[in-house]
Each structure stands twice: as structure tokens, then as C-alpha cells.
Amino acid sequence: MTDKETPTQRSYRLGQTSIAARPLEPALYLVATPIGNLGDITLRALETLAGADVLACEDTRVTRVLLDRYGIVTRPYAYHEHNADEAGPRLIAALDRGQSVALVSDAGTPLVSDPGYRLGQLALEAGYKVVPIPGPSAPLAALVGSGLPSDAFLFAGFLPVKEKGRRDRLAELSKIPSTLIFFESPHRLGDTLVIAADVLGPTRSACVCRELTKTFEEFRRGSLGDLAQQYQDATVKGEVVLVIGPPDYDDVPAAVDVDILLKELSQSMPATKAAAEAARLTGLSRRDLYQRLVELKDGDAV
Numbered sequence: 573m574t575d576k577e578t579p580t581q582r583s584y585r586l587g588q589t590s591i592a593a594r595p596l597e598p599a600l601y602l603v604a605t606p607i608g609n610l611g612d613i614t615l616r617a618l619e620t621l622a623g624a625d626v627l628a629c630e631d632t633r634v635t636r637v638l639l640d641r642y643g644i645v646t647r648p649y650a651y652h653e654h655n656a657d658e659a660g661p662r663l664i665a666a667l668d669r670g671q672s673v674a675l676v677s678d679a680g681t682p683l684v685s686d687p688g689y690r691l692g693q694l695a696l697e698a699g700y701k702v703v704p705i706p707g708p709s710a711p712l713a714a715l716v717g718s719g720l721p722s723d724a725f726l727f728a729g730f731l732p733v734k735e736k737g738r739r740d741r742l743a744e745l746s747k748i749p750s751t752l753i754f755f756e757s758p759h760r761l762g763d764t765l766v767i768a769a770d771v772l773g774p775t776r777s778a779c780v781c782r783e784l785t786k787t788f789e790e791f792r793r794g795s796l797g798d799l800a801q802q803y804q805d806a807t808v809k810g811e812v813v814l815v816i817g818p819p820d821y822d823d824v825p826a827a828v829d830v831d832i833l834l835k836e837l838s839q840s841m842p843a844t845k846a847a848a849e850a851a852r853l854t855g856l857s858r859r860d861l862y863q864r865l866v867e868l869k870d871g872d873a874v
Contacts, residue, residue: 584622585643593622596672600695603674604681604707608785610641614707618642624674626666634678653687660691667700681709710784711753714813717791718779721818724750731764738764742771747856752816758808765803768816769796777817783810830854834865
């Protein structure tokens with residue numbers, strides 16, 4: 573990533589037509605790339621990939637397939653969780669030299685459950701502009717294809733690997749009045765659905781979204797209980813996004829009821845313990861409940 577390693581040809585190809593890409597101002601560009609179907613790339617993303625002085629990616633082999641498809645000759649450099657401590661400063665140094673840096677993940681939008689978050693923080697701390705180039709996103713594709721409510725949703729990344737961690741995390745999220753979106757390993761999907769049915773209830777609506785935008789794309793909808801039975805002993809292949817609908821309205825504690833509970837608990841125990849007990853009883857976030865208790869005390873409501 574030196575001055576001599578900038579691209580010699582700033583262009584991309586659509587069909588048989590070669591299109592010139594304009595040089596970019598020095599900044600970190602976060603470029604969303606296809607999650608399966610290479611045709612989902614945006615024109616702005618292509619121009620950014622072709623015009624950037626430096627292109628960083630998770631796996632150069634994966635990114636090379638995309639670049640070759642669109643005739644982009646930029647040489648990609650590896651930036652991933654295993655070399656971030658070394659590669660990150662080199663990319664910031666490129667910005668220091670006045671170069672433009674584009675970052676892509678293997679698929680989808682960088683920084684979403686992705687080591688690119690660290691690079692984005694480094695660039696901001698160094699005072700550089702960070703420019704999102706939006707496009708494909710697996711969580712959003714799963715949400716809109718699931719048929720579940722999309723007016724309020726929470727993307728929660730990957731659930732913990734260990735069973736207790738998964739149970740605890742799902743319990744924390746159980747009362748949130750929003751659709752929940754998770755990435756999940758195909759090898760853990762069956763067990764996760766069993767745990768989710770136990771913690772969230774077997775009648776809660778969900779959708780298993782597999783191989784999004786690819787040849788064998790699949791949306792399997794049903795209750796958590798039904799899906800747990802379908803996948804418990806199944807061999808699952810490909811990338812999976814699990815979407816779980818919000819709880820029934822009656823299952824979500826009203827704000828006034830939560831305030832009353834916090835007041836009662838705080839009469840007999842410290843604020844931290846009161847918040848922890850309220851979290852156990854309601855399924856709400858302990859941190860949020862503690863903050864609410866502090867607000868109630870500050871307002872002389874307790």
C-alpha cells in the first residue's frame with residue numbers, strides 16, 4: 573500500500589462497455605457488496621471500487637471474483653480479524669498519504685458483525701471522513717422476505733455459542749416489542765430454535781432465511797415450536813439468518829407497571845440489585861432498567 577501501488581486503470585465494465593471511474597477524495601469508503609447474486613452490486617459501489625487507491629477486503633479470493641466480473645483491476649489487500657492490528661495502521665497510513673481507501677466484507681455491508689468496525693473507529697479517531705456506500709444487507713433482505721413486522725426491528729448479530737449464553741441473551745431480548753434478527757451457524761440452527769422456543773415461547777412467529785439471493789434461496793416460516801421440530805435433526809447447509817417476530821402485545825409490560833415494580837424493589841434492595849431482579853421478572857434490559865430507576869430517583873419519584 574505505497575504510492576506506487578495505486579491502480580493503473582480506473583474503470584469498471586458493464587457488459588462490453590468500459591466505464592471510467594473518477595478518482596475519489598481521501599476518505600474511508602465502506603462499500604456494500606452482494607450477499608450472493610453478483611448482479612446486486614450498485615453502480616456507485618462499482619465506481620468506488622474502481623476509483624479507490626487502496627481496496628481492503630476480508631478474503632482477497634472472494635473479492636477477486638467480484639472484481640473480475642466487472643473488469644476492475646484494482647489489487648485487493650487483506651483486512652480481517654486475524655491481521656487487523658497490523659493491517660489497520662497501514663490503511664490509516666494510506667489515508668495519511670492522501671489516498672482513498674475502500675473497505676468491503678466478503679458479503680453485505682461492512683461493519684455489520686464484521687471486523688471492519690475497528691478500522692472505521694481508527695479512521696474517525698484519526699480525523700478522516702467515513703463514507704458509507706449502501707447496498708445489499710442480509711439482515712434487511714431477511715426481514716423484508718420473512719413476512720414478519722418490519723416497523724420496528726433489532727439486529728442482534730450472532731447469538732453466543734454456549735447454550736447458557738444463548739438462553740441468557742434470548743431472555744434479555746424476550747420482551748422487546750420488535751422483530752429480532754440474528755445470524756446463525758447452520759450447524760447450531762436446530763439447537764437454537766429449540767432454545768428459542770423454550771425461552772420465547774413455542775407459538776412465537778419466526779422465519780429461517782437461508783442462502784439469501786442465491787440459487788437455493790429459502791424462506792421457511794412458522795412458529796418457533798414448529799421450526800424447532802423441522803430443524804432439530806436436519807442437516808442444514810449455507811448461510812442462515814433467523815428472524816423472530818415480536819412478542820404479543822399483552823406479553824410486553826407497560827411502562828407504568830415497570831416503574832411501579834422498580835419502586836417496590838428499590839425499597840428493599842440497592843438500585844443495582846433492584847434492576848437485576850426487575851430484569852429477571854420482565855425480561856427487559858438490566859442496564860435500561862437501572863437507568864430508569866436512576867431517573868425515577870432523580871425525579872423524586874421513589
